Amino acid sequence: MRIPILRLGDILLTSIQVDLIDEDILQFQHDVLTMIKNRDAQGVVIDITSMEVVDSFMARVINDTANMARLLGAEVVVCGIQPSVALTLVEMGRGLIGVTSTFNLEQGLREIERRLAARLLRPVTDGDSNAT
């Protein structure tokens, strides 16, 4: 099952579900990175609301995707971590999710928008212009 990626302006909105197989995940990472690289997106919100339980494997997928997206210059926020999931991840091992996270999608979008707006105020020092 290919993970759907929605585009809202220059923000990608993705929702990770349970029961993914490795190929789905690789495809997902590829899709996200391609869209960032092609300058179709500058921000990514990864919504995990529909994941009941987040194990160390999924935590790694989320972190890897976020790190790769950041390397390509995009802002990344994970949203929808339920309180019980957050407590479990902390108990299981500190830093399992090393990405900024927000409780719900609305806060996630607002956080990304805030960061993208802050970027516009920063002088551009490299070739990474903020043209959309």
Add this chain to the structure above:
Amino acid sequence: MNDEAPCLLDAVHIPIQDYADVAEAGRNALLFAEACGFSKVLAYYIATAVIELGNNIMAHADSDGSIVLTSQFEDTRIVIEIIAEDRGPGIFDVDLALTDGYTTNNGLGCGLPGVARLMDELHIETSDQGTRIRARKRR
């Protein structure tokens, strides 16, 4: 299994043959723990431990396995016990396997140490005939 003659309240048996079974085991564990009166957070601890153990059967055991959940009564407290069993090659070095970051196939290496932290007790029996992991959590 009867070394302590536990007073068995209930049991669920889940064969583990693919990752869908692991996800199913996790969902079952969540329901089972909540039905046994565990708080939502403890139910998540138990379900996550079940998924880590199930993932390890799939990733490292190279054989079918099973996960059994039981609830027992122990000095007026309810205990949930997870038994994850497989006929795989066994864990090469248990102490290393319980070390954060140790993995033999490019995993994250925090599954087993994570289970140790999420649960109250963790007992590992392993040989080249297979692995049996017993993890317990008190309410």
